Amino acid sequence: MITAYSRGHKLTYKDDWLYLDTLEIFDDNRPCKRCGKMPTxxxxxxxxxxxxxxxxxxxxxxxxxxxxxx
Numbered sequence: 001m002i003t004a005y006s007r008g009h010k011l012t013y014k015d016d017w018l019y020l021d022t023l024e025i026f027d028d029n030r031p032c033k034r035c036g037k038m039p040t041x042x043x044x045x046x047x048x049x050x051x052x053x054x055x056x057x058x059x060x061x062x063x064x065x066x067x068x069x070x
Contacts, residue, residue, distance in 0.1 A: 008033025008061030034062035 002013040010020040017026035031038050037046035045059040060066035
């Protein structure tokens with residue numbers, strides 16, 4: 001089985017990407033499982049926002065430990 005996560009929601013692949021909990025087709029419209037918010041319009045995790053000097057960052061979405069790449 002191929003699996004992945006989107007904002008803390010587990011996905012599986014079977015002819016298309018599906019949310020594992022409902023088997024609905026993945027549409028990238030679910031908020032972060034940890035904070036309940038969608039990304040900012042700039043694409044940042046809402047609970048982190050803009051981080052000066054960061055090349056990338058992720059809150060972990062309640063699945064993994066968050067990180068900041070500088």
